[in-house]
Amino acid sequence: MAPVLSIQNLTKHFGRIKAVNNLVLEVTSGQVFGMLGPNGSGKTTTLGMLMGVTNPTSGSFYWFGEEPTPQIRKKIGAVLEHPIFYPYLSGQKNLELNAMIKECPVANIPRVLDLVELTDRKNDKYKTYSLGMKQRLAIASALLNDPTVLILDEPTNGLDPMGIAEIREIIRKIAAQGKTIILASHLLDEVQKVCTHFAVLKKGNLVYTGPVGEVGSGAEIVEVNADAEALNELLLQFSGTTSINRENGSYHVSLRDGFHSKDLNKFLFERGVVATHLVTKKKSLEKQFLEILSEST
Numbered sequence: 001m002a003p004v005l006s007i008q009n010l011t012k013h014f015g016r017i018k019a020v021n022n023l024v025l026e027v028t029s030g031q032v033f034g035m036l037g038p039n040g041s042g043k044t045t046t047l048g049m050l051m052g053v054t055n056p057t058s059g060s061f062y063w064f065g066e067e068p069t070p071q072i073r074k075k076i077g078a079v080l081e082h083p084i085f086y087p088y089l090s091g092q093k094n095l096e097l098n099a100m101i102k103e104c105p106v107a108n109i110p111r112v113l114d115l116v117e118l119t120d121r122k123n124d125k126y127k128t129y130s131l132g133m134k135q136r137l138a139i140a141s142a143l144l145n146d147p148t149v150l151i152l153d154e155p156t157n158g159l160d161p162m163g164i165a166e167i168r169e170i171i172r173k174i175a176a177q178g179k180t181i182i183l184a185s186h187l188l189d190e191v192q193k194v195c196t197h198f199a200v201l202k203k204g205n206l207v208y209t210g211p212v213g214e215v216g217s218g219a220e221i222v223e224v225n226a227d228a229e230a231l232n233e234l235l236l237q238f239s240g241t242t243s244i245n246r247e248n249g250s251y252h253v254s255l256r257d258g259f260h261s262k263d264l265n266k267f268l269f270e271r272g273v274v275a276t277h278l279v280t281k282k283k284s285l286e287k288q289f290l291e292i293l294s295e296s297t
């Protein structure tokens with residue numbers, strides 16, 4: 001079976017700005033695929049090309065193994081950055097209008113309203129909705145024609161913790177129905193919580209792609225030294241230590257998943273030991289990604 005989406009060397013340049021560079025990606029059926037990257041890394045530009053609203057400079061992509069056509073795009077629902085609804089119409093009325101535009105049955109509305117938990121607010125005017133409710137209505141609208149794929153651009157941006165949790169729960173429900181989801185985010189934590197697979201973009205370049213489960217793995221090794229007699233014992237006492245090697249007068253400490261050099265530094269400092277030398281030899285993927293995400297372009 002052809003992958004849901006395959007992208008080959010997709011490129012978009014805006015004058016001198018290389019927004020997306022030779023992107024190669026594959027998304028298969030049932031994945032919740034995260035496109036992770038800091039501001040300006042090319043996420044929205046990529047989604048825009050996939051939705052046919054931005055023309056690629058070069059490269060190609062295929063939905064379900066086929067050239068993108070308006071017909072194929074009917075299988076894809078999208079919530080891009082600024083959904084447009086009529087403020088003085090109710091959620092229900094706004095969905096009815098969207099159903100008309102998309103030429104899909106009005107009978108689908110109750111089901112999508114239910115999914116995003118807006119049934120009891122459906123007759124209220126859109127302008128009275130909270131930001132979270134507006135975002136949920138946008139998701140409902142994208143699901144009206146029962147698409148196979150749902151694309152979401154930063155679905156939790158600007159929401160409070162409660163609103164974020166609600167959106168993530170809705171994404172999980174939609175995924176559980178077997179739909180493929182492609183989601184752009186600048187939050188590693190979000191991708192780890194809702195995605196099965198992901199790609200990391202940095203200045204328009206793909207720097208990593210793989211399953212989410214592997215992110216936390218890959219131990220960090222810290223090279224450390226200090227003027228302390230019992231340094232060896234102390235390093236062994238640290239709960240993040242898996243093993244210790246002595247090399248060239250320094251200790252090489254392998255850390256357990258989730259532990260970082262700064263945890264070890266803090267541990268030593270709290271025991272009155274000041275490290276004279278402390279260098280991370282191998283960074284965990286998680287740490288590498290957090291560094292990428294903290295850089296702005």
Ligand SMILES: Nc1ncnc2c1ncn2[C@@H]1O[C@H](COP(=O)(O)OP(=O)(O)OP(=O)(O)O)[C@@H](O)[C@H]1O
Pocket residue numbers: 014017018019037038039040041042043044045046186297
């Ligand atoms: N219409 C445009 N004209 C010129 N430059 C653009 C245009 N759209 C995007 N860019 C540039 O392309 C780069 C990628 O932008 P894009 O919006 O795709 O990033 P993003 O990853 O979605 O960022 P954010 O997290 O802020 O949404 C940026 O440098 C941006 O300024």
Ligand SMILES: [Mg+2]
Pocket residue numbers: 043044045153
């Ligand atoms: Mg964006």
